[in-house]
Amino acid sequence: MxxxxxxxxxxxxxxxxxxxxxxxxxxxxxxxxxxxxxxxxxxxxxxxxxxxxxxxxxxxxxxxxxxxxxxxxxxxxxxxxxxxxYAMPEPPAPPAPPPPPEPDEGTSRISLRLPESLKARVEEAAAAEGLSVNGWLIRAISQTLDGAHTGIQIGPQGVNVNLGRRITGWAR
The missing domain is CATH 1.10.20 (Histone, subunit A)
Incomplete structure (x- = not known):
């Protein structure tokens, strides 16, 4: 005025x-x-x-x-x-780590070669979620293969926000 x-x-x-x-x-x-x-x-x-x-x-x-x-x-x-x-709903809780393999299900080893920059990002993401790199990779691969990963990447380093396939809310 x-x-x-x-x-x-x-x-x-x-x-x-x-x-x-x-x-x-x-x-x-x-x-x-x-x-x-x-x-x-x-x-x-x-x-x-x-x-x-x-x-x-x-x-x-x-x-x-x-x-x-x-x-x-x-x-x-x-x-x-x-x-x-119209308040934005609370963001969903981060997915739980995958369950440990069944006792009769054996584990197998795989050799994975990552570029240093990607390795550093994987280590950062795992540390941020309180997981080991191996646990984080297992969860990421499981979610991708199960189709559970429908999040979007936000920001230069790509912070994952799992919003599902529908976005609702109200903005000013």
């Missing part, structure tokens, strides 16, 4: 009131009108804040705030009921 028209209106009214007086009084009134501008702006902003607080107490589930943007106040109303309705 631009405050300049209101400040200009007060300045004009003050100068109009001083027009009937002598030249030195008119000059003093003009100087005074410029000197009180910061105080007037602050007083208006305080009044807007008080009004927003009073409106908030009278409206159930609605919050009205006054925020400053570029030196000018801005009113923001938010409906807590809508916020709760």
């Amino acid at each position: 631009e405050l300049t028209p209101y400040v200009t209106s007060l300045r004009t009214a003050l100068n109009a009131a001083a027009d009937a007086a002598a030249a030195d009084v008119r000059e003093a009134a003009d100087r005074l009108s410029y000197a009180v501008e910061p105080s007037l702006r602050l007083t208006l902003i305080e009044a807007f804040g008080d009004a927003a607080a009073e409106i908030t107490t009278q409206l159930e589930g609605v919050s009205v705030d006054v925020r400053m943007r570029g030196g000018n106040p801005e009113f923001v109303a938010s409906d807590e009921r809508m916020d709760a309705h």
